Amino acid sequence: MDFKDYYETLGVEKDATQNEIKRAYKKLARKYHPDVSKAADAESRFKSLGEAYQVLKDPEKRAAYDQLGSNYQAGQDFNPPPNWDAGFEFNGGDSAGSADYSEFFESIFGQGFGSAQGGHQQRGYNARGEDHHAKVLIDLEDAYLGSTRSVTLQSPEIDSSGHVVNKQRTLKVKIPKGVKQGQHIRLNGQGSPGMGSAPAGDLYLIIEFNPHAIYRVDGNDVYLDLPLAPWEAALGASVKVPTPAGPVDMKIAAGTPSGRKLRLKARGIPSKEPGDLYVITQITLPPADSDDAKMLYQKMQEELAYNPRSKLGV
Amino acid sequence: MNQKILNGILIDEKTELTLVDLCYACSSAEEWVVELVEEGALEPSNLHSIGKEHAQWVFSADSLQKVLTAKRLQRDLNINLAGIALALNLLEQIETLETKLHCLEISSK
Numbered sequence: 544m545d546f547k548d549y550y551e552t553l554g555v556e557k558d559a560t561q562n563e564i565k566r567a568y569k570k571l572a573r574k575y576h577p578d579v580s581k582a583a584d585a586e587s588r589f590k591s592l593g594e595a596y597q598v599l600k601d602p603e604k605r606a607a608y609d610q611l612g613s614n615y616q617a618g619q620d621f622n623p624p625p626n627w628d629a630g631f632e633f634n635g636g637d638s639a640g641s642a643d644y645s646e647f648f649e650s651i652f653g654q655g656f657g658s659a660q661g662g663h664q665q666r667g668y669n670a671r672g673e674d675h676h677a678k679v680l681i682d683l684e685d686a687y688l689g690s691t692r693s694v695t696l697q698s699p700e701i702d703s704s705g706h707v708v709n710k711q712r713t714l715k716v717k718i719p720k721g722v723k724q725g726q727h728i729r730l731n732g733q734g735s736p737g738m739g740s741a742p743a744g745d746l747y748l749i750i751e752f753n754p755h756a757i758y759r760v761d762g763n764d765v766y767l768d769l770p771l772a773p774w775e776a777a778l779g780a781s782v783k784v785p786t787p788a789g790p791v792d793m794k795i796a797a798g799t800p801s802g803r804k805l806r807l808k809a810r811g812i813p814s815k816e817p818g819d820l821y822v823i824t825q826i827t828l829p830p831a832d833s834d835d836a837k838m839l840y841q842k843m844q845e846e847l848a849y850n851p852r853s854k855l856g857v
Numbered sequence: 858m859n860q861k862i863l864n865g866i867l868i869d870e871k872t873e874l875t876l877v878d879l880c881y882a883c884s885s886a887e888e889w890v891v892e893l894v895e896e897g898a899l900e901p902s903n904l905h906s907i908g909k910e911h912a913q914w915v916f917s918a919d920s921l922q923k924v925l926t927a928k929r930l931q932r933d934l935n936i937n938l939a940g941i942a943l944a945l946n947l948l949e950q951i952e953t954l955e956t957k958l959h960c961l962e963i964s965s966k
Contacts, residue, residue, distance in 0.1 A: 569934075572933065572934055573934055576929075576930070576933055576934060577929075578926045578929055578930060578948070579944070579948065581955075589933075593933075671881065673881075673884055674881045674882050674883075674884065676882075676925070691862050714863055715860060715861065715862045715863060716862070716863050716865060717862050717863065717864050717865065719865075719867050721867075721869075722867060723869075725922065726867060726868060726869060726918070727867075727868040727918070727921055727922075728865035728866065728867055728868065729865055729866045729868055730863055730865045730866075731866070733863070744881060745881065745882070747868075747882060747921075748865065761956065761959065814869070
């Protein structure tokens, strides 16, 4: 287990005042909130911030952490000494709902927290169960063809002795053809069980695409960079173009420049109004790595009299 | 383990959500969602129904994303409803601009 430097996470000095810590946290939390930031690591950064703040904002926890941490550097292997917490009192208190903390955090502050989790509003005895949310990662091809995905969910439940336990369950879910990034699939009755005679809540799955090696997705539309040989671009050609639903033939007009956006209508993500597939041409340079190839280039140089910089006035 | 393949309902442009659907989806009280509407952060797709009974309100699928974002912004950053309305607005604008930028980048490549 690695030691976590909570001061470094929040970008404050070890002797920062509580006020400085609060301001640093608020600033960074706004910056890295997953709903605000598009950065790929926003979610994990936001979680780390929350964890660091959870400790440093509380003078008791901060004192305990300081005592423990004085001999450690961030990333160093960490083992809490036995009975290290003797003499400190934790009242758990305002744990932030369902936040999940690092192993490091749990090893130090774990015990005071378990019972404080949840914090859901209590409804009457005949209340519909709560709705749950989960993320499903799919490949672009799944959106074209439809597929099934196994989703593993962890939900805290209260067992017969009144303890909160994390229950795991796996659902097989059909991913319908034509789903888009950010869309939800609702599974009726797969949320929390209802109380009394009330029905269970629903489960919402939010769709996210795995980044694809060759395609980019924008709503319904899909983009592909298509490399062309200079002679294909110059003379025109019929070339094979991959699409997530399988390759198609595409006509390239003579004299097609690099960066031309060609549209394959309705070859984007299928739906009632299917998206388009945009092919961006990229003319690539054949290597001059043999005598024959060099000769061909030299011949072009001699016979074509082509100045690519004529527009630059040189 | 449940090995049956479940068929969900895809919440797409055509799906209509009621106020109750939205409230359950974000585990919030009806009043909270109504306040979001009054703040202008959220609009029923049948606009003429705003002054009418809440049970008649119908929301489009993007409202679901909006209430969930609103809920998280309030929980995590302690923003009040007016602030949430502003943030949602600005986020939407950023998204529009980024899409435009993306298109321009592609066509100037």
